[in-house]
Amino acid sequence: MNKDITYDQVHTKEKQELLKIKMNEVAELIHKKYSLTEKVHTCPVCLSKKINFYVNKFGFNMDRCDDCNHIFTNPFPSEDALNFYYNSDLKKFENKFFEDSFEERIPIFTKRIEIINKLIGEGTILDVGSSIGIFIEGLKRNHTKLEIVACDLNIESCEKLKQKYKDIKVIHGDVLKIEETKKFEIITLWDTFEHIVSPKELLEKILNLLKPNGVFIFSTPNTASYEWKIMNKEHIQLLPPGHVNLYNKDNIKLLATRHKFNVLDVLTLNASLDLTYVKKEIDLIVSKNEINEQLSNFINYQQALLENPLIFDSIASYLIGQREAGNMVVILQK
Numbered sequence: 001m002n003k004d005i006t007y008d009q010v011h012t013k014e015k016q017e018l019l020k021i022k023m024n025e026v027a028e029l030i031h032k033k034y035s036l037t038e039k040v041h042t043c044p045v046c047l048s049k050k051i052n053f054y055v056n057k058f059g060f061n062m063d064r065c066d067d068c069n070h071i072f073t074n075p076f077p078s079e080d081a082l083n084f085y086y087n088s089d090l091k092k093f094e095n096k097f098f099e100d101s102f103e104e105r106i107p108i109f110t111k112r113i114e115i116i117n118k119l120i121g122e123g124t125i126l127d128v129g130s131s132i133g134i135f136i137e138g139l140k141r142n143h144t145k146l147e148i149v150a151c152d153l154n155i156e157s158c159e160k161l162k163q164k165y166k167d168i169k170v171i172h173g174d175v176l177k178i179e180e181t182k183k184f185e186i187i188t189l190w191d192t193f194e195h196i197v198s199p200k201e202l203l204e205k206i207l208n209l210l211k212p213n214g215v216f217i218f219s220t221p222n223t224a225s226y227e228w229k230i231m232n233k234e235h236i237q238l239l240p241p242g243h244v245n246l247y248n249k250d251n252i253k254l255l256a257t258r259h260k261f262n263v264l265d266v267l268t269l270n271a272s273l274d275l276t277y278v279k280k281e282i283d284l285i286v287s288k289n290e291i292n293e294q295l296s297n298f299i300n301y302q303q304a305l306l307e308n309p310l311i312f313d314s315i316a317s318y319l320i321g322q323r324e325a326g327n328m329v330v331i332l333q334k
């Protein structure tokens with residue numbers, strides 16, 4: 001069922017090979033040019049004081065909260081550092097990688113669009129951070145009745161969206177600056193929440209942009225998941241200064257309710273990505289021959305089990321049922 005969405009399909013070979021190199025280059029420049037901001041001593045989500053060092057990636061320290069398991073860059077990068085980062089070559093690299101995996105990424109949205117259709121049949125949708133329009137293409141292919149407004153900070157992405165979709169409205173700019181004269185039935189934000197230093201401002205703005213009972217749906221990594229439990233400090237998404245806040249399926253509810261949203265559901269829909277990602281990484285460890293024979297046999301057998309589509313699908317279903325896959329779709333209502 002979900003096996004058609006695999007890690008290798010959505011992350012192109014070029015991306016997998018170059019990401020760390022590109023990240024190191026840009027991180028080195030940031031550390032030279034910009035000084036650090038002040039470290040925080042309270043968890044940004046649950047306000048606990050029990051903060052401990054977790055890992056250092058690309059020269060940025062990441063801490064973890066003992067109480068809610070929130071993982072965050074501490075200190076957070078400065079606004080100047082982030083401006084530099086998002087206007088660096090890395091952004092072009094990312095856009096190219098999205099272009100290259102455009103078709104493969106559309107199925108990621110299939111279930112999300114089903115959910116949207118069930119919740120909101122008609123009205124206007126505001127999609128924040130549309131990038132090159134993979135989600136919008138998904139909506140179009142599902143013959144959506146929703147009127148679409150797209151919003152993105154990147155001018156090139158906006159121009160492309162305007163050319164490709166004549167019947168949608170495109171706003172070039174920051175969602176925080178959108179006028180609140182028009183309100184929306186639904187607002188979406190895909191794989192962006194982890195990039196936001198202060199979610200408070202964004203959540204308040206979204207609340208103001210929604211009609212009464214309006215729905216806000218977003219996706220972000222879920223660190224209380226199969227892939228995170230196994231990969232832990234080696235997880236590919238430990239990517240500061242881009243990823244600054246890494247939530248989990250429990251603490252995200254706390255954050256949402258504190259900002260006056262009702263939590264309708266937190267779903268994890270793409271477990272096949274967890275399984276194919278972990279399998280790939282474990283294959284790599286086994287191939288290095290650094291483990292003893294019994295452990296190696298055990299892993300090989302587990303890997304062979306995962307090759308069986310029946311077993312693959314049942315584990316994927318289990319993870320989806322338990323909400324333990326690595327990307328969560330959070331459904332909130334005003």
Ligand SMILES: [Zn+2]
Nearest residue numbers: 043046065068
């Ligand atoms: Zn916490």
